[in-house]
Amino acid sequence: MKKVLLAPVDPVHDIALKMINRTLKEAGHETILLPPDLPSEQIIKTAINERVDVVFLSRTLGYGVAELLARFADMADAAGLKAKIAIGGMAIRPQMAQELGFAAGFGPGTTMEETLAFVEDRPYIKDLSVQQKKRKDITGGHSYEYKNKRIEALLDKIATQAIAWANSHTSPAVKRAAAREELWNADKWRAYEDMSVFTNEYAALCGDGVRAFYEKGELHPKTRRFTKSDVEDLEKYLRRTKKHMQPITIQHTLKKPVIFNQYGTGCPYMDITHIKVSEGWGADGVVHFDPSWGARTEGLYDGFITHKEDGTVITPANLNRIYSSLEPGTLWQVRAHRGLNTPETVVLAAKIGAHLTKINICYGSLGAGTDPARMTVDGVSSIKYAAKYGLPFDVVTNEELCGVPAFKAFAGMLAVSHIGKLLGARPVLQPLFCYSPEVMIGGQMADNYVDFNTAKILALREIIDAPIWPGAPIGFLTQTEDRVQSSTSTALHSGLAAMLGVDAISIASADEAYSGGPITVPSKVDTLRSTAEAFRFFGNSKLEISKNAELWTDQLVEQIEGVLQEAVNTGDFVEALNKGVFGNTEDGAYPGRAGRGTVERL
């Protein structure tokens, strides 16, 4: 037990000291709380006469206060006070306490545990989760059991047929993935060993552009290699930044959701700086965005290269650089999901060290321009690799942004995730939290953004116990060019997501809606901070489910079942995609053409 003197060196500000006083008493220490505004001499005299072990002072900083406090420290020292002295207050930082001559400085954000540890001479480990941030598991705790057995039966039929059909077909991407799987070894590649057996076989399976790279060294016209000095600079930057990294925690008292930020400026160096900012400000995971032409190009380039437009090119060297920049606790998702390199992206990402991927056959076919047959063959192959490498993958319903109503997009998402379930993978449902064309026209969000987004989550939960990760990013199409507005909207959507108990969310930067190019670091910080503030604000408080949300929940479940029934009636998954069962041209979904005619029957 310690004896502690608490003295507010200030006429009014003594609330923090009262809180500390209570904490110390509850922990069994003896405390003396002095009235505010006593002269320094009086405080020191009391501390000496009472033989206290610890003195806590509190003071808001103002003109001349630093000198006053410094003199206090000096007087206590000269008077022979043996107790250790801490100073607290709004403007106090450890550096300032050091300069003033105190043993500790407690500023904003100080926890009571921190003050208790100081009194008890224990080392205070500043929030264990921050110091040794562990990678979080999004899929844990979910059984993938269906609550709605009718929907399960429909999904069984659709997924079984899709898998069987895909198993009897192949594509250039499936072959490249097999080559990458069998002949490419990340350790050997990292050790600069000869990979020519792989390269020769692989190049022959690529489209003209990528083949020209492997055969003649020609890069994509919008890319260039990093120079030696770029690389040295990057390594220096990383060493310096990693040394200083002290990530904060966003979740406050919540266990969920896991927070993801996206990156993909085109330049892996800039991406790495963005990732370090995301990590520093508390993001739990980052998502790699590649260029849109990557989805329409057969094959992956290699080399440490930068792209002059949006999206960072997926190459072993780019991914490897980014991977090695990550803090140990950061989740890393590399999207495979939508184009002509889906299966081999999963293989490559897994071999480099990714923790998550993204695959959605329906969105790839209907919203991202890939031929449905090709996307189905590639998608099933991708999911198998995801299962093999233990990579959870999310199934994003981005086709909602094209105008496909949520129930159709969800039906497609459930079909793909059920394929995942049957193949032993761990799919994550990724419904959009967005102001979609569907609701703009239908009016479901005319009054608020809460009820329909709530209904989406509740509907999925009515169907299956699977992890849910609204995205991507949350609040899509609610954000404007106003950074405050965007950050607030993101924060409110985050708060809603947290109250609904979802497993993860992706949040945009405050300038993502208008940047039209690389986003800026301050905007990234904006939304991470605003989300943290929303979590602090709502904590574990719960949401009241409105009548509308209940109504829309039931409606969505019913409509999803209807779409799945229609897909079953169609008898063929690819045919259902082409026919518009999961979203048609009237909705705004167009079956893609990239890779058409490249699927071969085995």
Add this chain to the structure above:
Amino acid sequence: MKTLSIGVAGTAKNTGKTTTLLALIDCARADGFKKIGLTSIGYDGEYRDNVTGLAKPRVFVREGDIVAVSEGCIKLSEAELLPLERLDIQTPLGKIAVCSVRREGLLLVAGPSRKKELKTVIERLKAYGAELIFVDGALSRIVPMSETDGLVLATGAALTTNFESLCQNSAAILDVLSCGLSGADENILRLGSVFDADDLLKLMAALRENESVQIDGIIALEQLVSLSEQELNIGKKTLIFSDPTSLLVSGDSILLSRTIKELSKQKIAVKTRRALKPLALTVNPYHPKYLPESQSYEAAYVDKIELIKSVRKAIKNTPSADIIAEGARDLWSEIMRVL
């Protein structure tokens, strides 16, 4: 040869402690000192001032120097430090570690804040072979400096732009620093600190009964003044403090010095057990000027020639210099002569 330690204290923030320290270190190196020992009783080496946001001088150390800094400074310093020993001295930025400089560079230096701690740190710096030790000050703190062998006082326009007050203040501090040592074998009564009127009554009673009274602690300036105002008529007495910083900490140096003189008129001599040798005075024309319109500070300067002239006129027994204008070479020679 005994390893000496030099403290650099300031009369206020921004009076040029760190600039003085760095200039003196340069002189020491030029004189052939290879292993400089360095610590601070505060926090130094940041790029900008915590309060004013203005640029600050930064501490640079060379390979082979021995420094004592909080663990938090080790990884944030540009200089590469090899920790040699972790001391049981807690600071807000971690325990103090004695380190040798492996690669030269800028140093963030946060060190011990109490005199007992500084004593240990100086001993350890010596043990690791530091040839000359410098202790950087913080704000206007001075008490831990009593553990050094001599003090360089930095003052300047940041304290006040009124030259007369500035000179009076420095002269008063130097007066107190030279208030004289007490003999060892006197019959002494020892008392604790004199904080208030009750304590003063005890002190007066003690003075009546004893020839010498030692205060193991401090005396509130108000009580010292009150003592000087009493019609005591108790004959020749000695009031002893452990060292001059125990007196200086009580506040307004001008009033303190005047009060000590008043007491001596009443035959009460104020002495100290230990001395803190004043080595030199540096004066800085710089001061941060507050701009109310933008709520920010800008660097401003008083007339540097007039300033140093006034100081030299008022203070004759201690060498003084404007380090930036005149360099530190001459001052350094004086310091080494006195030490």
